[in-house]
Amino acid sequence: MKVKNVKINKKFVDKYKKGYPLILKKALLEEVVLEEGNVIKLLDERNKFIALAYYGIQNKGIGWILSLNEKEIIDFKFFEKKILSAIKFRENYYNSSITNAFRVFNGEGDGIGGFTIDYFDGYYLINWYSKGAYKYRDYVINTLKKLTNMKGIYQKKRFDNSGKFIDEDGFVLGEKSDFPLIIKENNVNFAIYLNEGAMVGVFLDQKDVRNRIKRSYSRGKTVLNTFSYTGAFSVYASIGGASKTTSVDLANRSYAKTIEQFSINEIDYENEDIVVMDVFDYFNYAIRNNFKFDTVILDPPSYAKSKKRKFSAAKDYKDLIKDVIKITKKGGVIVASTNCAAFDMKKFKTFVDDAFKESKSNYKILEEYKLPRDFKTLKSFPEGNYLKVLFIEKNS
CATH class of the missing domain: 2.30.130.10 (PUA domain)
Known part of the structure; x- marks a missing residue:
């Protein structure tokens, strides 16, 4: 070349x-x-x-x-070396008895930006983020075929501006999976779909946060999960002993998807609240009805758009926290999360501080999280460590 x-x-x-x-x-x-x-x-x-x-x-x-080596040859061996190193770095995940879904290759964090590889109980999913990265697909696919005992490989071409995927179902090679594919994360089950759209059913980067909520912020608590997607946080909270979970998301599909995730964990979804509603409208509804929750999970997308409004985490997160403060009990905990790379943790904390000051309320940050170990990042590229999560206790 x-x-x-x-x-x-x-x-x-x-x-x-x-x-x-x-x-x-x-x-x-x-x-x-x-x-x-x-x-x-x-x-x-x-x-x-x-x-x-x-x-x-x-x-x-x-x-x-x-x-940074001028004599480096960018060929199959180069990709094989990088991917082998990445696999060895995740050895503990491969050997885990409680988790069989995790990130195997995190783009630039593992030495080659532009694509990621996730593992789901023997199946590998490659996300391609540019046509340039996709040009190297044979190197990546053949390396996985050589180095792993994979059941099969799927891919998603995230560079297609139409929002549609060129492949009918993303299947590349090996054996096709039956869907849903049931995987384990910290002994919690999730239904995964590698053959549908951009999302598969759970965001792997939140595994540590979900587990913390299950262990320390759920037992006997009323838990509100906003922007709930398929209800992953709610499932963890219910398993952790929550007295009641409420999952709120605007997307109609979230209702059936959340029921599915509860059901495969043998949780009676009829004892939980699953609400299809614009989260901002739900806040107004909850405030009017004086609803108060022990734990509120706030994990909005970086950008969101509905018929009524637009949301940008960089501009609007502070106001979102102000709404949540109103429906959180004294002594309750707000789990504020964002994957927006446009600001860092320091800036994120200013959103929290401003929101509580303007609400004339006091708070204490109990814990903070960034990306889990399998989402390897570079110190030289701080924006790659995009996840920011704060556990905030409302004191007054």
Whole structure:
């Protein structure tokens, strides 16, 4: 494969030499014509080598650095080495008797940005985030075939702007799974669908947070789960001994999906509340009816849009917390979570502080969480550690 030279603005040279993996368009010194998947050699203004990378456009940037070694060959062996290292790093997960779903390869955190690999009880799911990354699919698929005892491989092409997937069901090779595929996470069951749309049924990055809620913030508690998706937090809370869970989500499908997750864990869903409603409307409804909860889980998407309103975590999270404060009991706990990479934990804490001050209420941060160990990240790329979770006690 022919390697193309690309010159980098001197303001970004040290950043890339120190391990920052994402190539930003503004870092390029001049316009260059590149094809998705091209291996490129980054040079400074004096033509001195900086790094080897590949060109692949996604919402974050235009490519990812692969190596700081000028003599590195980007081939099957390169991908095999990176993926083997990633698998060894997750050895404890592979050997777990209570969890059989986790992240195997976390993009740039494991050395190659632009794709991720998740494991679901013998099945591997590859998420491709750019056409450039997808050009290397044979390397990735053949490596998994060689290194693992996989049952089968599925993929999702997240770069298709139409929002539809080119593959009918994403199946690549091996044996097709029956769906739902029932997996375990901390001995809690989840129904997984590798053949439907972008989402599979549970977000693996919240496994530690869910487990903490089950162990310490559920027994005898009334638990409200907002933006509940398929009710994963609610299932954990119920297993943890919650007196009642309430799951609220705008999507009609969330009702049946939540019932399914309760049912496969042998929980009587009729004893739980599952509400299909705009979460903001539910807050108004709960305030009017003076509902108060012991534990409130607040995990909105970074961006959301309904017929009535738009929500942006970066702009609107503070007001969201103010609404939650009104329906949380004194001594209750708010689990505030966001996957928005546009701000860091320090900024997130200012949202919380401002919300409580404006509500004339006092609080204490009990715990904080970021991504779990299998979602490996780089210190040189803090925005890759996008998850921010705070357990907040409402004191007054």
